[in-house]
């Protein structure tokens with residue numbers, strides 16, 4: 481493309497909600513054959529809320545929320561904000577926590593009222609138990625699977641290494657996501673979801689949207705590897721994401737697209753920003769790329 485037509489393309493993009501930071505992204509966008517999308521905050525609204533609390537072993541729902549919120553108060557994860565808001569909405573007094581620690585893509589733990597509390601994924605919470613299965617008080621696990629099959633993210637809560645509760649947290653899919661995925665697939669693109677969330681939850685959301693391929697339970701540090709592996713297979717990959725965890729993958733992709741509703745780090749790592757966080761911007765970016773490369777405005 482001539483410098484002039486790139487300038488025209490960048491200008492037209494700005495008016496159409498496609499902010500181009502890197503001219504090369506504009507040039508290569510039309511050649512992309514695979515679109516990798518992060519789930520939370522990219523396909524979904526990224527404003528999760530607690531919808532269900534399941535407990536076992538006589539723990540009340542309020543106590544489950546109090547313990548979980550006490551630990552999550554020290555976390556910056558979007559799921560943590562959902563838990564703390566739920567406790568506040570129920571007007572619960574959130575106790576103090578000490579010895580907080582967290583594991584990216586796993587969960588959080590701390591001591592609350594003399595008890596060791598862990599909140600997070602099954603791997604994170606149950607890995608701490610010597611015999612998780614026998615301590616699963618009231619068949620929490622089956623109920624958790626049912627909630628996940630509906631697309632909810634479920635985090636587990638253990639007290640002193642006994643699984644005592646699960647919190648279902650739902651994060652609705654953006655209303656624009658389904659059309660964007662359908663359009664991209666209609667153009668013959670392969671759409672892949674990449675998420676740290678549980679496999680069942682991820683597949684439920686993918687099924688709602690008609691996504692071709694799902695990579696779930698991906699550790700934050702492995703997202704970028706998932707993208708480079710696709711590229712090693714000869715794919716030309718556009719990656720769309722919003723989080724700090726997505727930044728390396730955005731930088732590694734053929735073209736990175738950051739949601740303007742997400743983190744600054746993601747935007748700094750991507751060639752294109754979609755200010756409104758609408759994935760249909762990927763479709764517009766491709767049209768723009770085509771026009772720019774053929775010099776037709």
Ligand code: ADP
Pocket residue numbers: 519520552555556557559560583584585586587588599600601602633634635674675676677678698699700723725
């Ligand atoms: P995503 O790719 O969806 O942004 P993350 O990699 O941040 O996901 O987290 C993956 C999983 O780790 C979450 O679905 C959750 O089970 C668990 N997790 C991570 N951080 C927390 C936290 N602060 N509280 C509870 N669970 C957490």
Ligand code: MG
Pocket residue numbers: 518519520521522721722723
């Ligand atoms: Mg995200």
